[in-house]
Amino acid sequence: MGNICPETYPDPFNFNPDRFIKDGKINPEVTNPEAVxxxxxxxxxxEYIAVDTLYVLISSVLAVFDVSVPKDANGNPDIKPSFSIGLICHPDPPKCSITPRSDRHKELVQNLLNSDPTNE
Ligand code: HEM
Incomplete structure (x- = not known):
């Protein structure tokens, strides 16, 4: 259980992907959470097919959609992730808005949906 210890990841329940980055690159001093x-x-x-599949999925979504988070009263990102409790702990569904990046991207997605025979 060392990977959720604050000694390994300071402030572990704070959503902070920047903890893995230093000077714009992956920080090798921070433990890779590959123990999952x-x-x-x-x-x-x-492992490799899972990580590569996630890479393709996430980069495909980000190529055509803006994924944004709710903002607080000051216009700052309001991200407070909550987690299930139990033997297997997972994040609760986050609040977010997913919109096409432009009319061109919207058209691209719409054309893909229209050309999918399973999407009648
Ligand atoms: C994010 C995705 C995944 C996670 C987090 C994950 C996690 C795990 C974990 C924790 C184990 C147990 C390892 C142990 O006993 O020490 C395991 C076993 C296994 N996983 Fe995955 N896995 C993922 C995706 C996949 C995928 C995509 C495949 C196949 C294409 C796969 C096939 C297997 C198999 C066959 C085992 C049993 C290995 C054995 O007992 O010798 N997993 N996985």
Whole structure:
């Protein structure tokens, strides 16, 4: 359970992806949270396909949509993630707004939806 200790990740329940970045690059001094895939002889063999699939999924979404967070009264991002409690703990669905980046992107997505025969 070392990876959720504040000694490893200061302020671990604060959503702060910047904790992994230093001078615009991945900071090798911060532990990689790869333990989610297990370790040793039974380590998850799907780790690379899982990470690469997530990369393709996230970059495809960001290529055509703006994903924005709710703002507080001062116009600052208002992100307070909450988590389920139990043996397996996962983030609750976040509040966010997902809109096409432009009319061109909207048209691209609409054309893809229209050309999908399963989307009648
Ligand atoms: C984000 C996605 C995934 C996570 C977080 C994850 C996590 C894990 C974890 C924690 C284990 C147990 C490791 C251990 O016992 O030490 C495991 C086992 C396993 N995972 Fe994944 N996994 C993911 C995706 C996948 C994918 C995409 C595949 C296949 C394409 C896969 C196939 C397997 C298999 C076959 C095992 C059993 C390995 C064994 O017991 O020898 N996983 N995974």
């Amino acid at each position: 895939f297990g370790f040793g002889r039974r380590i998850c063999p799907g």
